[in-house]
Amino acid sequence: EPEVTQTPSHQVTQMGQEVILRCVPISNHLYFYWYRQILGQKVEFLVSFYNNEISEKSEIFDDQFSVERPDGSNFTLKIRSTKLEDSAMYFCASSEGGGYASDTQYFGPGTRLTVL
Amino acid sequence: EDKVVQSPLSLVVHEGDTVTLNCSYEVTNFRSLLWYKQEKKAPTFLFMLTSSGIEKKSGRLSSILDKKELFSILNITATQTGDSAIYLCAVERRTGNQFYFGTGTSLTVIP
DSSP states (O other): OOOOEEEOSEEEEOTTOOEEEEEEOOTTOOEEEEEEEOTTSOEEEEEEEETTEEEEEOTTOOTTEEEEOOSSSOEEEEESSOOGGGOEEEEEEEESOOTTSOOOOEEOOOEEEEEO | OOEEEEEOSEEEEETTOOEEEEEEEEOTTEEEEEEEEESSSSEEEEEEEOSTTOOEEETTEEEEEETTTTEEEEEEOSOOGGGOEEEEEEEEESSSSOEEEOOOEEEEEEO
16 A cells, blocks of 8 residues: 655754755655644644645744655655754655645654754 | 644543544634544544534444534544554645644553
């Protein structure tokens, strides 16, 4: 069964460093999402992406965050200058449809980011 | 402010019990409500509900949506230890592709 994959599974970085979290969505899916979950807290929406541009972003997704689909398969989340409070599990998700055609999102296994 | 509230926050039951998990929401331009099960890491999809009063079933799990009263319930009958997980409710807005998650209900099923 097709699945969303994410790498790395765990990333440790120093405060102020840049990190790139990678996701490979399900191949025929067109909508991509990033979420984060701080330990013990709820899942929070960060951004959605369609047709090579951001379609929606939350207030968490400030200038230090960016997303990119550098090729036909990868979808990346970059955090430019990490802060301690960026430590969280970051989930990528993809869906076949979106917009007017609400569709199920399939989540990747997550990347645990630890900022020291 | 858009929000999704789940109750109870946690629940401990014995195998074989039936549980009802609640999700209420205040989200503008509602499109759909989704239930997820989160065990160790990533949430896995259970149900998507868009219409009031139509029950969705999958084995021992079922869910229904009330768009007038703005809530949904997730029922699990004859619970098993493998049902132990956090159950997340998320609501999708019609505008954009934004989802709001509740804090989840932590269910523990003891033998």
